[in-house]
Amino acid sequence: MxxxxxxxxxxxxxxxxxxxxxxxxxxxxxxxxxxxxxxxxxxxxxxxxxxxxxxxxxxxxxxxxxxxxxxxxxxxxxxxxxxxxxxxxxxxxxxxxxxxxxxxxxxxxxxxxxxxxxxxxxxxxxxxxxxxxxxxxxxxxxxxxxxxxxxxxxxxxxxxxxxxxxxxxxxxTAAEHDRAVATISHVPHLVASAVAEQAADPLAAALGAGSFRDGTRVAATRSDLVAAMCGGNADSVRPVLDAVIESLTAARAALDARDPIAALRPWLASGHRVRAAWPATPxxxxxxxxxxxxxxxxxxxxxxxxxxxxxxxxxxxxxxx
Amino acid sequence: MxxxxxxxxxxxxxxxxxxxxxxxxxxxxxxxxxxxxxxxxxxxxxxxxxxxxxxxxxxxxxxxxxxxxxxxxxxxxxxxxxxxxxxxxxxxxxxxxxxxxxxxxxxxxxxxxxxxxxxxxxxxxxxxxxxxxxxxxxxxxxxxxxxxxxxxxxxxxxxxxxxxxxxxxxxxTAAEHDRAVATISHVPHLVASAVAEQAADPLAAALGAGSFRDGTRVAATRSDLVAAMCGGNADSVRPVLDAVIESLTAARAALDARDPIAALRPWLASGHRVRAAWPATPxxxxxxxxxxxxxxxxxxxxxxxxxxxxxxxxxxxxxxx
Incomplete structure (x- = not known):
């Protein structure tokens, strides 16, 4: 209960x-x-x-x-x-x-x-x-x-x-469910934890505002629950986490470009498109x-x-x- | 304005x-x-x-x-x-x-x-x-x-x-500020975009709830603003993004362990500790x-x-x- x-x-x-x-x-x-x-x-x-x-x-x-x-x-x-x-x-x-x-x-x-x-x-x-x-x-x-x-x-x-x-x-089906929740819940939990971990510095913590608060909210969930959830769905979490790491590696490469601002713009566009259309209108x-x-x-x-x-x-x- | x-x-x-x-x-x-x-x-x-x-x-x-x-x-x-x-x-x-x-x-x-x-x-x-x-x-x-x-x-x-x-x-100082905001704002924006990008599938989008909503909220920000912000702070964003990719790669390795649930628990602990203590009490x-x-x-x-x-x-x- x-x-x-x-x-x-x-x-x-x-x-x-x-x-x-x-x-x-x-x-x-x-x-x-x-x-x-x-x-x-x-x-x-x-x-x-x-x-x-x-x-x-x-x-x-x-x-x-x-x-x-x-x-x-x-x-x-x-x-x-x-x-x-x-x-x-x-x-x-x-x-x-x-x-x-x-x-x-x-x-x-x-x-x-x-x-x-x-x-x-x-x-x-x-x-x-x-x-x-x-x-x-x-x-x-x-x-x-x-x-x-x-x-x-x-x-x-x-x-x-x-x-x-x-x-x-x-x-x-169970298989389709597990892939979908890896995408919209399990990987977001792992990512929130990885981002929260970086903010141990008191100045950074003091400057944390909306993007940090919301982006890391679920990192406050009990670790054993998150571990059970993500580890129990390891087969579906792996490919989604791989895709996120690959995407972030592309962003990292854009930061090395001669004009990082111009290089980041197209990289940001696809995530923006999906999120701006979410949630769909019933x-x-x-x-x-x-x-x-x-x-x-x-x-x-x-x-x-x-x-x-x-x-x-x-x-x-x-x-x- | x-x-x-x-x-x-x-x-x-x-x-x-x-x-x-x-x-x-x-x-x-x-x-x-x-x-x-x-x-x-x-x-x-x-x-x-x-x-x-x-x-x-x-x-x-x-x-x-x-x-x-x-x-x-x-x-x-x-x-x-x-x-x-x-x-x-x-x-x-x-x-x-x-x-x-x-x-x-x-x-x-x-x-x-x-x-x-x-x-x-x-x-x-x-x-x-x-x-x-x-x-x-x-x-x-x-x-x-x-x-x-x-x-x-x-x-x-x-x-x-x-x-x-x-x-x-x-x-x-400007230098300390730029490192701190890379941690609590710029990298969270990039990460939100990378996570949002994975949810193009309608079933996944329909199942998106709190962790997806909050974890990707800032991916709805105009791409040119985010690009200017992150690209303009490329020197400070790079090491923080590297640390996040490294952390996620460690989570990925934990998913390959014989017992992924047990392997994820200690990995999740540090992010949980930082986020549970945030914001600090004034x-x-x-x-x-x-x-x-x-x-x-x-x-x-x-x-x-x-x-x-x-x-x-x-x-x-x-x-x-």
Whole structure:
């Protein structure tokens, strides 16, 4: 029940779901129990002292642990005979998929009962005290969709749930997700740390303003979380980090040119073009008949789902303009 | 009269000074003239059609042009026989110093009448319409102090003026300034551009959240401004960019380790330590007798001036705790 797990707990409780929370740390359980007593009666949650108590009678289990702890938790949950739907909020999806497959019945390669998730709603703060039921407003929440393996019904159940919290459900495969988040989250975390490291000098620190504050903000995130996130996605992070180093090496060469100002201008243009066009303007929401391929095409085009019809035959899709 | 020049004009006018503005672009002059008519009568400014009209009868001339345009403006100002105080707001100070020396009487190496300035108050927006009289609240405003060359009285006049706008006057040499801003501004701009450039893919763009938004914010700045700023400070930017590339190369090696998560943890620790301690907590404001050496020591310790006594014998100094 850290920042994300705690926020999921609070958000779903606030939406009227019957929620049960567990954290391996007794102090966190105490904090969460006290907070529950202070919440409006209609939005309370129960805190239980074990994984088995948490999953007993559950319809959905949200696993919100860092990647290195996932195997133990899957062990405990499946060991207790849990057969409901499982999702997670881990920032890397291929390693999660690999793990989950080992726990699914008969190793059938069918992901019945599992949909990997990743709400793009990190903050540099952590812990249950930082949890916020509004954290997912308008945030992109990736829901993994593997052709021939994910059950579309499971995916739509999860999409219905996360869109009810105000999130944008983004359909994508684990592999495509991992490459994308390496680009827009993992490598930016590494880069922020490398830049922050240079500002140990007190004069430099005193002159730090907007570009330093924002450019290094995520370097304040706990190092073990960032290490788990980037190291757990090493295969996808490597090529993106290589591309950034290559790009910076080109900027370094421009600084050696006879006219560094003129040499830097074209180098700066491509990053400027991408950033000036971001975020894309959302187009009109349109009804769409959900199929695995149509949903994946939507995700690849930068689109998302904002609602799922009760009978699961229609979703509302938004694409960038 | 772009973002910084326009903000200086508005801030000093709002503080009751008699302000005159000039911009080489007639459209900007028109915008600034219209805005003046809409300002409270006590905080208006005049717009004039030439540099000579702008500096006639002036006591202080604030040059707010990018580095490549500075020489032309200095030419015009000194050509018109202007003999008042000059400051600038350019983000690089050694090249400015080199230029200014050529224009001072007799090439005496004494910077009588000149104090280089740099308010650390950039934004990704530009132009007079983005100008804000409150832009300098609590911002660090570097004022150049060259031992044996800057006149202490000139420096204190400028420190009095910028602190009256709510800024922190930071005393430092041009060389130390240029190294510091390479670290906390110029290299962060280059890095933001290199990271933004990777996110051309629509799925990646759709998943971009806080770390991408903040880490690449300054990549939206006009490329010609960033090129002038970084290229104009090439000598100081090179070693800092080299250090960032070296650091990222070490992170890349950690990703190749047998346990990338464990290998990344110590690499992330140093950036985390610096950023978690930033910004430093200001200590108690204390009176100080201003001398060139005492002021430079204050700047090196990460300190600044918040006010100057009327008789110029005492300043109020703040150091980090």
């Amino acid at each position: 850290g920042l994300i797990g705690g926020s999921v707990l609070r958000a779903l409780a606030a939406a009227g779901h019957d929620m049960v929370g567990f954290d391996a740390d007794p102090a966190t359980r105490g904090t969460a129990r006290t907070a529950a007593a202070e919440a409006p009666p209609s939005a309370r949650w129960r805190i239980v002292p074990s994984v088995s108590a948490a999953v007993a009678d559950a319809e959905l289990c949200v696993i919100a642990v860092p990647l290195p702890a996932l195997e133990t938790v899957l062990d405990e949950i499946t060991g207790r005979g849990y057969r409901g739907l499982i999702t997670d909020v881990t920032s890397v999806k291929l390693p999660v998929l690999d793990l989950v497959e080992r726990y699914l019945e008969g190793g059938s390669q069918r992901l019945a009962g599992f949909v990997g998730g990743h709400p793009m709603a990190g903050r540099e703060t952590s812990g249950f005290t930082a949890a916020d039921p509004r954290l997912f407003d308008d945030c992109a929440w990736v829901l993994g969709l593997e052709p021939g393996r994910t059950m579309l019904g499971d995916w739509l159940d999860l999409a219905d749930l996360v869109t009810s919290l105000g999130a944008r459900a983004v359909p994508t 187009g009109e929401p349109l009804p769409m008949r959900p199929s695995v391929n149509a949903l994946l095409d939507l995700g690849r085009a930068g689109g998302w789902i904002t609602s799922v019809s009760k009978d699961r035959t229609t979703v509302t899709a938004v694409r960038p303009e | 772009g973002l910084i020049g326009g903000s200086v004009l508005r801030a000093l006018a709002a503080a009751g000074h008699d302000m005159v503005g000039f911009d080489a672009d007639p459209a900007t002059r028109g915008t600034a003239r219209t805005a003046a008519a809409e300002a409270p009568p006590s905080a208006r400014w005049r717009i004039v059609p030439s540099v000579s009209a702008a500096v006639a009868d002036a006591e202080l001339c604030v040059i707010a042009v990018p580095l490549p345009a500075l020489e032309t403006v200095l030419d015009e100002i000194t050509g018109r026989g202007y003999r008042g105080l000059i400051t600038d707001v350019t983000s690089v100070k050694l090249p400015v110093l080199d230029l200014v020396e050529r224009y001072l009487e007799g090439g005496s190496q004494r910077l009588a009448g000149f104090v280089g300035g740099h308010p650390m108050a950039g934004r990704e927006t530009s132009g007079f319409t983005a100008a804000d009289p409150r832009l300098f609240d609590d911002c660090a405003w570097v004022l150049g102090l060259e031992p044996g060359r800057t006149m202490l009285g000139d420096w204190l006049d400028l420190a009095d003026l910028v602190t009256s706008l709510g800024a922190r006057a930071v005393p430092t 200590g108690e404001p204390l009176p100080m007798r201003p001398s060139v050496n005492a002021l430079l020591d204050l700047g090196r310790a990460g300190g600044w001036i918040t006010s100057v006594s009327k008789d110029r014998t005492t300043v109020t100094a703040v150091r980090p705790e």
